[in-house]
Amino acid sequence: MNRPSRAFALPVAISAALVLSACSSSGTSADAEAGDGDWAPVTIEHALGTTKIESKPERVATVNWANHEVPLALGVVPVGMASADFGDDDGNGVLPWVEDKLDELDAETPTLFDETDGIDFEAVADTQPDVILAGYSGLSQEDYDTLSEIAPVVAYPETAWGTPWREMIEINSEAIGMKNEGEELIADLESEIDSAVSEHPAIKDKSTMFLTHVDPSDLSEVNFYTTHDTRAMFFEDLGMKAPASIAKASEETDQFSSQVSAEQADVFDDVDIIVTYGDDKLVKTLEDDELLSQMPAVKNDAIVNLPGDQPLGTAANPTPLSISYILDDYLDELDEAASNQK
The missing domain is CATH 3.40.50.1980 (Nitrogenase molybdenum iron protein domain)
Known part of the structure; x- marks a missing residue:
């Protein structure tokens, strides 16, 4: 029809x-x-x-x-x-x-x-x-x-x-x-998250941003989820924190995403870990870019790239049933990225 x-x-x-x-x-x-x-x-x-x-x-x-x-x-x-x-x-x-x-x-x-x-x-x-x-x-x-x-x-x-x-x-x-x-479900999930996070002390207090909508053919802008987005909110549940650069940018909008020009990428010098959707090709694209490669998280390969065609791709956006299923794998990925930080 x-x-x-x-x-x-x-x-x-x-x-x-x-x-x-x-x-x-x-x-x-x-x-x-x-x-x-x-x-x-x-x-x-x-x-x-x-x-x-x-x-x-x-x-x-x-x-x-x-x-x-x-x-x-x-x-x-x-x-x-x-x-x-x-x-x-x-x-x-x-x-x-x-x-x-x-x-x-x-x-x-x-x-x-x-x-x-x-x-x-x-x-x-x-x-x-x-x-x-x-x-x-x-x-x-x-x-x-x-x-x-x-x-x-x-x-x-x-x-x-x-x-x-x-x-x-x-x-x-x-x-x-x-x-x-519902309140009991929340309490159970909070307990589960706290227990899992305690096994990954390396990620505690790491400033983490979610890089999004990366177009390998046009890297003139850096797009990211603001602190108004549930993916960025979840970092706090995991013992991490929003970089000051992201927090400041989020104060200037009520939208769940925002962007800056690549020429201003040095504003993200306070980012320890980057989470994004993509694959190894995307990471290499970032590493080869003259401007974005200067971001500490890119330079240190402290990047978690979540595959959109696999269940792990949904890990960053917590939901009632996925948390238990995905949490340990997500924490492992974050832990590995944290270990690359210099």
């Missing part, structure tokens, strides 16, 4: 799905009432509005990156979730830690939403959700408004793509009536 016809059909598709949902719920009203138990309406304020969830959600859908991991971690299988398009090693749209959790719960893979060209509203509507979780997302107001025609939507608290993993768990778990369980 081409895009114009899809757009034309969308309101009809959503309306049909809502009618089906109403018919379905009317046939299971006794179960729904019994399932509500001690449920009290939940009101959640977020960046795109205020969402009130009147009754206990039985059918949970999620959109955008990793939101499905919150209900899964708490034992709730979504009816639909976004297909993974980054770090997927076998092309099935499901990352390995999610597969493991589905196996543990003896559950089939939920409907996968292809978000290559944005939210597939028709596919979401077809799953007939009671709530749509998007606590970590980049939803536009238009996206939110359209999804809200399908079911109550919980969007990001403040900044698009800027919800720390703890807050992602908090807002999504509250939306499905599992706030206490």
